[in-house]
Amino acid sequence: MAEEREDKSRSPVLPPPSSGGKAPEARKATPRLPTPRLPTPRLPTPRLPAAPRISAGPSGAPPRFSGRFSFAEWFRNSVPPLRLPLRRMLPRVRQSLLPMEDFVRRTFVPWVPRWKGWSPARTLTTTFGFGAFMFVLVLATPRSVKRFLYVRAAGLVPFHLLDPADAETEAKEGDRADAHMEKEHRSSAAGGVLTIPPAFQSADGQYDVILHFHGNTDLVEEEFAVSKLNAVVVILNLGIGSGPYEDRFANPDAFRDALERVNDVMARRGLREPKRHRVALTAWSAGYGAVGRVLDNTANADEVDSVLLMDGIHASFLADGSIDMLKIGPYMRFARRAIAGEKLFVITHSEIKPLDYPGTHATTDSVLQLVGLTREPGGEEPQFPPLESLHGVPKSKIVPLHPLTVVHAGNFHVYGYSGETPEDHIAHLVQMASTTLPHLAKRWEPAPRIEK
Numbered sequence: 001m002a003e004e005r006e007d008k009s010r011s012p013v014l015p016p017p018s019s020g021g022k023a024p025e026a027r028k029a030t031p032r033l034p035t036p037r038l039p040t041p042r043l044p045t046p047r048l049p050a051a052p053r054i055s056a057g058p059s060g061a062p063p064r065f066s067g068r069f070s071f072a073e074w075f076r077n078s079v080p081p082l083r084l085p086l087r088r089m090l091p092r093v094r095q096s097l098l099p100m101e102d103f104v105r106r107t108f109v110p111w112v113p114r115w116k117g118w119s120p121a122r123t124l125t126t127t128f129g130f131g132a133f134m135f136v137l138v139l140a141t142p143r144s145v146k147r148f149l150y151v152r153a154a155g156l157v158p159f160h161l162l163d164p165a166d167a168e169t170e171a172k173e174g175d176r177a178d179a180h181m182e183k184e185h186r187s188s189a190a191g192g193v194l195t196i197p198p199a200f201q202s203a204d205g206q207y208d209v210i211l212h213f214h215g216n217t218d219l220v221e222e223e224f225a226v227s228k229l230n231a232v233v234v235i236l237n238l239g240i241g242s243g244p245y246e247d248r249f250a251n252p253d254a255f256r257d258a259l260e261r262v263n264d265v266m267a268r269r270g271l272r273e274p275k276r277h278r279v280a281l282t283a284w285s286a287g288y289g290a291v292g293r294v295l296d297n298t299a300n301a302d303e304v305d306s307v308l309l310m311d312g313i314h315a316s317f318l319a320d321g322s323i324d325m326l327k328i329g330p331y332m333r334f335a336r337r338a339i340a341g342e343k344l345f346v347i348t349h350s351e352i353k354p355l356d357y358p359g360t361h362a363t364t365d366s367v368l369q370l371v372g373l374t375r376e377p378g379g380e381e382p383q384f385p386p387l388e389s390l391h392g393v394p395k396s397k398i399v400p401l402h403p404l405t406v407v408h409a410g411n412f413h414v415y416g417y418s419g420e421t422p423e424d425h426i427a428h429l430v431q432m433a434s435t436t437l438p439h440l441a442k443r444w445e446p447a448p449r450i451e452k
Helices: 002-010 071-078 080-107 120-140 143-154 164-172 217-226 243-248 252-268 285-296 298-303 325-339 360-371 422-430 437-443
Strands: 187-189 192-195 206-213 232-236 275-284 304-310 344-349 403-409 412-417
Touching: 187 252, 192 217, 206 217, 206 252, 206 285, 217 232, 217 422, 232 252, 243 285, 252 275, 252 298, 275 285, 275 437, 285 298, 285 304, 285 325, 298 304, 298 325, 304 437, 325 344, 325 360, 325 412, 344 360, 344 437, 360 412, 412 422
Parallel strands: 206 232, 206 275, 275 304, 304 344, 344 412
Antiparallel strands: 187 192, 192 232, 403 412
8 A cells, every 4th residue: 555655646737627628738849869979080090019028137237128119110000091182182282273273284294205214325425526616616715705705704814824835825826925914903902002104014014003192093093094004003001191101111121022012913924024113102191201201212212213203202300490300311311312313203293391290392402402402493283184083073173284493403393382271282192193104104115125
């Protein structure tokens, strides 16, 4: 009985009947469709190599590994999971590249010859044939073309210096020493710029050299070209004031070293067996410092043939206000040799009067006093040389030289001009092609030759 009561108590309690007296209809159950179960792809699990076995070593020794890690085995086990996505992707990539592949096949492939392996005999024949063709091409190329290509590719060294046998052949044939010389560009020499005027020529390797101190390089180079001097010109600009020039040539060996460096440059530029003949020193403004140092040494003064000073000859004051004659000694000695006809010495000066040291006029007067010469009034106004390097310079900065006094004694010439402004000072450099350089060009004509 008790069990029946339990069953009745657990039975569901139905709701009371509605007012209609009809029993409620049973709730219809919603049919449940089975959920589709997609197969889960099972990727192979990478198999790692077995851990190395550790074996006990001898008593007191650390354990030893009996196995070792293999990267190749690990790679083979790890790569297969990546192969399946790549295989699915490759067809799509290839499909996207089909238009490009079709374009290449229709455009380029018909023009590209198919390469086939050559036989050894064909390879040797082609190699020797190409070598023979290049050899004939080198032999047939004119010497001028060879020299041009080599100079442009290798710098200053001309072609004939590369091949000594070729140089000897040319010497035997009696060619000029400057036949293969490069004259068109500048070179660095002795701390300055070496330039060769268009009038330069040397049939036997002999040359004259001019060392110019201080002044615009383009202007000085053009002035020597206008003067038609047959000489090599080295332009040195060492700084502001005479101090750097005096310091550079305080050692007498510095002058001889500069000349040797010029000789080396001439050899590199293609002059066969270069031989220095005569030396001239020209200076403007502060460049006189180098000239005074060179002339102060007797051996160097003997090496110098000519000196040209353009408004650049100064000395110093003593305590009593007089001019230090020791500073004038080198110029006085060279002036005496010029009066005797051994040397050439030309001076131009302005009327500028510095405060701290004697001006060019006063210093020149001291030199004239020591050699026993006096000035004469007059002189010809120099012509203005046509110089392209002055294009763009205001006309107000270019002034002519007006002569005041002259001195002529043997090969010693002094020209005094008016002017106390910086423009008057610059005019001595601008017009040196009409004042001092004609004396040097006349002295060095005709071109020097070595007596055999």
